[in-house]
Amino acid sequence: MTRQLLPIAALLTGAAFLFLAGGVHMRLRPVRGGLEGFLPSQIGLLGTGWAAGFIAGCLTVPLMVQRVGHIRTFGVMAATAAISVLLNLLLIDAFVWIALRALSGFCFAGAMMIMESWLNERSTNRTRGTVFAIYMTINLGASTTGQMLIAAGDPGGLFFFVLAAILFCMALVPTALSTAAAPRPLVSTRIRLGPLYANSPVAVIGCFSIGMANGAFGTMGAVYGQQIGLPVAAIALLIATAVLGGALGQLPLGRFSDHTDRRLVIAATGVAAAAVGTSFFAFDPRDATRVIGMAAIYGVFAYPLYSLCVAHANDFADPERFVEISSGLILVYGFGTMVGPLASAGMMEWVAPRALFAFTAGVHLWIAGYALYRKMKRAPVPTEQRDAYESMPLPRATTPETAALDPRAERDEKAA
Incomplete structure (x- = not known):
């Protein structure tokens, strides 16, 4: 197995640098924006800008690759991302940062x-599962590490912007020097909401709503931490523990959903996430240990919801539609992340920082209610006819190409 993985070692190294850079940049901008005196609504727009740019990249970069090739396009992406980071230091203005965030x-x-x-392209049917697992581990580990790095210094200085730019450039080096042949064309994604919704209304409504809640917490969680007086290290832990809590909650919730109607599990998980959000809003904790602990519990229920919705959609879909369904739901989630940060930021401005969790609680209750409503409208797929639950990476760090790399996509290729 080691010999089979050696040819992609350079690509995996480049991926580690890319996710480290993304993690540093993701957590740095909201924190630095707060230090610069940006309004919560302006910081919310940073999250909206990122989501809009990410979706635009998923839809248009495959066309760029067809015209100029993989290596040139990758070089342009990495270099431009580094430039966008450094421009933040030269142009400290909320609306300029929003545009730069969309570009990044x-x-x-x-x-x-x-x-x-x-x-x-470099994976075989034998190694695809291992490659996917290693890549997802790098994705989660490097992204979380990058976010935690801001606890090691002063986010009000130059260092972390320069570090993120260097890491983006370092992602280019192993990839540019790789001797691997250029792969096939990228997955081209079209948003076909009609067939997607007809396959599973719960998955479409759920993924959009989960995008709203996760986008709100992912962008505005740092602002919440700042406004209640948490130190930078605690703010970094607040987000990281929620993500790690989500990773821990995936397997037990998913396995339980294999043995019952997944919509019941979606509803129960939504209610649990709403209960934690309501506790944040009602009790307004300020102690760092309590806030971080509650964030971990919040993540246990909030983050697995996306995987549950995707599993529910694939229960009703033909095997050959796995990539179509999964990539479509990634984009639906992305549209939700465009709405969530701005909507929650408005509530935080008008009410209080803790209103962030009133927003997420309302969204999670809506997901639970809609799942129960749909349960009365459509019979579940018998358990013996379903595939076993598989956890999904957070869509904020996945693209339609991730779905093609997933080992379950092999069924798609065989069926076609």
């Missing part, structure tokens, strides 16, 4: 898709 989201999506396309 576009470049990050493009670089990811090219990297994943290369990994997919």
Whole structure:
């Protein structure tokens, strides 16, 4: 197995640098924006800009690759992402930062898709599962590490912007020097909401709503931490523990959903996430240990919801539609992340920082209610006819090309 993985070692190294850069940049901008005196609504627009750029990258970068090739396009994406980071230091203005955040989201999506396309091309049916697992581990580990790095210094200085730019450039080096042949064309994604909704209304409404809640917490969680007086290290832990809590909650919730109607599990998980959000709003904790602990519990329920919705959609879909369904739901989730940060930021401005969790609680209750409503309208797929639940990476760091790399996509190719 080691000999089979050696040819993609350079690509995996480049992926690690890319996700480290993305993690540093993701957490740095909201924190630095707060230090610069940006309004919560302006910081919310940073999240909206990222999501808009990311979706645009998923839709348009495949066309760029067809015209100029993988290596040139990857070089442009990495270099432009580094430039966008450094421009933040020269142009400290909220609306300029929003535009630059959209640009970095576009470049990050493009670089990811090219990297994943290369990994997919270099994987065989025998190694695909291992490659996917290693890549997802790098994705989660490097992204979380990058976010935690801001606890090691002063986000009000130059260092972390320069570090993120260097890491984006370092992602280019192993990929540009790789001797691997250029892969097949990238996955081209069209948003076909009609067939997607007809296959599973719960999955479409759920993924959009989960995008709203996760986008709100992912962008505005740092602002919440700042406004209640948490130190930078605690703010970094607040987000990281929620993500790690989500990773821990995936397997037990998913396995339980294999043995019952998944919509019941979606509803129960939504209610649990809403209960934690309501506790944040009602009790307004300020102690760092309590806030971080509650964030971990929040993540246990909030983050697995996306995987549950995707599994529910694939229960009703033909096997050959796995890539179509999964990539379509990634984009639906992305549209939700465009709405969530701005809507929650408005509530935080008008009410209080803790209103962030009133927003997420309302969204999670809506998901639970809609899942129960749909349960009365449609019979579940018998358990013996379903595939076993598989956890999905957070869509904020996945593209339609990730779905093609997933080992379950082999069924798609065989059926076709």
